Amino acid sequence: xxxxxxxxxxxxxxxxxxxxxxxxxxxxxxEFHIPEADxxxxxxxxxxxxxKYPESYLGISHSQDIIYVQITAGQGRSLDQKKKxxxxxxxxxxxxxxxxxxxxxxxxxxxxxxENWSFGNGEIQEQKHLKK
Numbered sequence: 490x491x492x493x494x495x496x497x498x499x500x501x502x503x504x505x506x507x508x509x510x511x512x513x514x515x516x517x518x519x520e521f522h523i524p525e526a527d528x529x530x531x532x533x534x535x536x537x538x539x540x541k542y543p544e545s546y547l548g549i550s551h552s553q554d555i556i557y558v559q560i561t562a563g564q565g566r567s568l569d570q571k572k573k574x575x576x577x578x579x580x581x582x583x584x585x586x587x588x589x590x591x592x593x594x595x596x597x598x599x600x601x602x603x604e605n606w607s608f609g610n611g612e613i614q615e616q617k618h619l620k621k
Contacts, residue, residue, distance in 0.1 A: 490523065490606055491521065491523060491529070491560050491561060492529045492561045493513055493514075493558065493559070493560050493561075494531045494533060494559040495509060495513070495533065495557070496540070496557040496559070497509065497532065497535065497556040498535060498537065498540065498554060498556075499535055501586075505587065505588070506534075508582070508585040508586050509532075509556065509558075509582050509585075511585075512578060512582045513530070513581075514530070515577075515581060516574055516577035516578045521562065542555045542594075549591050550591055551591065551592055552592060554592050555592045555594065556592060556593055557594045557596065558578060560596070560598065561599075561600065562598070562600075563599065563601065563603070563606075564600065564601060566599075578593065578595055
């Protein structure tokens with residue numbers, strides 16, 4: 490049930506944008522064990538003046554091709570799962586697009602997945618694939 494917001498430069502091709510989204514989704518399936526149909530992504534295309542970043546942070550350089558991946562997901566994943574997810578996302582994106590691995594910023598926001606989501610009908614749906 491992750492919700493993914495991808496903020497990226499408008500100049501990127503539609504194929505690149507699709508590959509970024511698919512890379513993230515495949516990584517979530519592999520590392521967070523989400524169902525394949527659990528695919529809720531928003532791709533936010535931004536003009537250069539709308540994307541702010543440091544040229545270098547924590548010894549990692551960044552350029553105008555920087556992308557931000559914000560994932561909201563239910564709590565319960567281990568530190569190891571999170572590390573593997575970040576690695577999978579970054580390597581899949583960099584392998585399938587022109588985006589360099591150092592330009593992929595990932596932010597994970599966790600909440601209580603059992604009561605903080607509605608997937609329609611104005612109701613809280615039971616998530617059978619989550620541990621209670």
